[in-house]
Amino acid sequence: xxxxxxKKAKLFNLKMFPLDIAKxxxxxxxxxxxxxxIYTSDTAKKKLRGGMLIAxxxxxxxxxxxxxxxFWYRRIFYLTAEAxxxxxxxxxxxxxxxxxxxxxxxxxxxxxxxxxxxVVKNGHVLALFPQGGIKExxxxxxxxGIILLAxxxxxxxxxxxxxxxxxxxxxNCVVIxxxxxxxxxGTFPAMKEINNLAQxxxxxxxxxxxIYEESKEKRK
Amino acid sequence: xxxxxxxxxxxxxxxGQELNLDGISESSDLRxxxxxxxxxxxxxxxxMEEKYGIKFNNDDFEKIATVKDVMETVESKVxxx
Numbered sequence: 099x100x101x102x103x104x105k106k107a108k109l110f111n112l113k114m115f116p117l118d119i120a121k122x123x124x125x126x127x128x129x130x131x132x133x134x135x136i137y138t139s140d141t142a143k144k145k146l147r148g149g150m151l152i153a154x155x156x157x158x159x160x161x162x163x164x165x166x167x168x169f170w171y172r173r174i175f176y177l178t179a180e181a182x183x184x185x186x187x188x189x190x191x192x193x194x195x196x197x198x199x200x201x202x203x204x205x206x207x208x209x210x211x212x213x214x215x216x217v218v219k220n221g222h223v224l225a226l227f228p229q230g231g232i233k234e235x236x237x238x239x240x241x242x243g244i245i246l247l248a249x250x251x252x253x254x255x256x257x258x259x260x261x262x263x264x265x266x267x268x269x270n271c272v273v274i275x276x277x278x279x280x281x282x283x284g285t286f287p288a289m290k291e292i293n294n295l296a297q298x299x300x301x302x303x304x305x306x307x308x309i310y311e312e313s314k315e316k317r318k
Numbered sequence: 319x320x321x322x323x324x325x326x327x328x329x330x331x332x333x334g335q336e337l338n339l340d341g342i343s344e345s346s347d348l349r350x351x352x353x354x355x356x357x358x359x360x361x362x363x364x365x366m367e368e369k370y371g372i373k374f375n376n377d378d379f380e381k382i383a384t385v386k387d388v389m390e391t392v393e394s395k396v397x398x399x
Contacts, residue, residue: 206359206379242357250364286365289336289358 106148107173107221116195117173121166131167134271138309141276146172146256149218150277151248153299154258155237155307156227161260165225168272175217175224177201177210179231197222203230211247218251228299237303242296248280249292255280255299259306273306320370320392325385332365333358344386352385362388370396 137143146169154165166174178198183190194200199217201210218224226247228240237259248255254277261271278299326342329352333339337353348354354362359382363374366388372395382388 202376204356205376206356206363207376208360208363208374208379209376211360243360246357246360246364286332286368288334289332289361290334292361293336 105219105221114173114197117197120196121170121173124163124166125170127163128167128170131164131270133164133168134269135168136271136273136309136313138273138275138306142256142274146223149221149251149253150223151218151244151251151253151255152223152225152258153228153240153244153255153303154225154260154272155235155303156229156232157235157260158232158262160262161227162225164260164262164270164272165258168274169223172223173197175199175214175222177214177224177226179203199224211243211250214247215251218247218253228296235307237300237307240296240300240303242292244299245280245292245295249287252280254278257299257302257306259303259310261310271310273310275302275306278302320389320396322385322389325389328365328369329362332361342385344384344389346385347383348385348388349383366392372396372399 152165152169152174154161162174162176175197176199178193178200180200180202183193183198183200190200199210199214201207201214214224224247226244228244229237230241244255256277257275259273259275261273263270280295322342322344326339329337329339329342337358339352342352346352348359359379363379367373370392372392374391374395378391382391
């Protein structure tokens with residue numbers, strides 16, 4: 099696996115027209131979401147440049163929109179379950195136009211992994227919910243597929259924690275962690291190492307959650 | 319040519335203790351006998367693609383059930399490259 103320079107996405111791209119229009123039309127939602135961003139360090143504060151993977155928890159259907167509003171300066175693609183995209187034809191069509199990459203979770207979907215890798219290699223940001231669907235607030239386990247994707251596309255993973263507002267006075271909050279570079283020494287790591295890396299990503303996501311809880315306590 | 323020894327060595331390198339590789343033979347079932355799941359299938363495919371310069375598609379995985387199937391699929395893909 100050779101080291102390669104990370105590509106930046108083109109600013110103007112006709113294929114991205116529906117996504118860009120949707121982003122412009124959805125700008126007022128920034129006010130609705132009133133997203134509070136918390137960074138775990140100064141490194142995390144830097145704007146995302148080039149291809150990258152975002153690993154976030156998924157507790158609500160609004161999470162993709164929150165991430166989209168949080169990283170408003172980037173086009174964000176999402177790895178979306180085939181079951182979600184195929185439930186309604188029109189929804190599947192729109193989601194595809196809005197940058198969703200379908201994946202069948204029940205099979206070894208190498209073609210989707212290849213499509214997702216191409217997206218990231220072309221300099222875009224791909225967001226994943228590695229818990230594998232909408233789960234409770236506790237981050238207990240994540241799937242190792244995200245590590246394989248990062249290895250294949252040779253990009254870092256940005257761990258995030260999303261807090262959805264629960265009441266009138268509450269605000270949506272995204273805690274953004276330091277990018278994690280996946281270790282690569284030119285050979286194929288053992289599966290155990292991949293599982294350990296997945297564990298590290300999960301721990302970083304949990305750390306982001308702890309930072310949110312801490313800031314919540316301070317505000318009280 | 320891909321042999322059982324080559325495949326076994328590759329499996330030991332990438333899966334190590336994670337899977338049950340004792341007594342692996344051509345007729346071993348990848349899921350039942352070795353204990354592979356979709357992630358390990360994916361990783362195996364990625365490694366094979368990089369190593370042999372081939373490309374798998376989703377249909378290939380529907381046909382692959384045993385070690386022999388892996389060897390035959392890789393072999394046919396290498397030949398038709």
